[in-house]
Amino acid sequence: MTAESEALDTKDREILSVLKDDARIPWQMLGERVGLSANAAADRVRRLLRRKVIARFTVSVDQRRLGRSLSAIIDARIATTPKFDDALRKRDDVVWAAHVTGVPDVKILVACEGTEGLDQFLQWLHKQGATDTRTDVVLRPIV
Template identity: 30%
Template sequence: MTGIDDVDYRILELLMDDARRSYRDIAEEVGRSPPTVSERVERLTEVGVIERFTLDVDRSRLVEGPTVLVDLAVQPGSEATVVEDLTDAPAVEHVIRTVDAAVVFVAHANERDVEELLSETLGDERVREYRVRLVSDRTWEPRLDEETLAIECVVCGKSVEGSDESVALGDRTYEVCCSSCASEIKDQYDALQQAASE
């Protein structure tokens, strides 16, 4: 089964509400058996809809310093490494990279600590300028939009809704929209396998 149906959608909602919820509890909510729920969660993980199960911690209660939003203007071409380096910094909570090469992050630090964090983590040569703003309140509520929810073909990006095409390669299953995309991803995989063995 490919695509996302109403049962998958409800499973995702329940897991987003509480990722520790048992498959038995979810099964009762969606009217399916626990093994069916387990299979659906596994499939959603294989196709990349579920990336990981994680814990949402209120870091403001664990670290010192006010919550701040920092806008960075970085040297062109350094955005990816800046994001990677900031992600590893203990005081940094969320890092966002925009299409116009800006980097924004949430941290727990005062303005003096932000300057030190940037200097130690990124060095002076990658940051052109930055702006620090105090955060008064924030909400992080991931939501699903049932109207636009669909799995995309890994080859061409079209929706696989209603398609029965999937390709098992190695330890992953890839959802594709048609037999042409299935052939293309198999060819790409075979070429990579051959290159790796040489």
């Protein structure tokens, strides 16, 4: 354990667990869930933000509600550049992407409008310089 992780006490970890499930929970309810007053819970969250333990609050989008019924994980061999990374970030169908070690250079999780959307994404990826791709369709997510 690092000095930073050791500085998190049980209450901090409980707060993080609750916020992971519902980042919009009111301070009063958060406090009740972890055994603190609303003010104490809010102070701890602000401290976790200042220390950058909490990097940001975000929204989890149900891609199916947006018409993106097909999710796929794509392994791609490609000479990545900052320009390519920016292009990936701007695509609405890219849920997550990372540079990885091993045979693929990047792994990309996409949510597409069916097989047509996936085909369009793969065509775009090859135009960006991907020389080899492997695509796994997600049957059902676990987490």
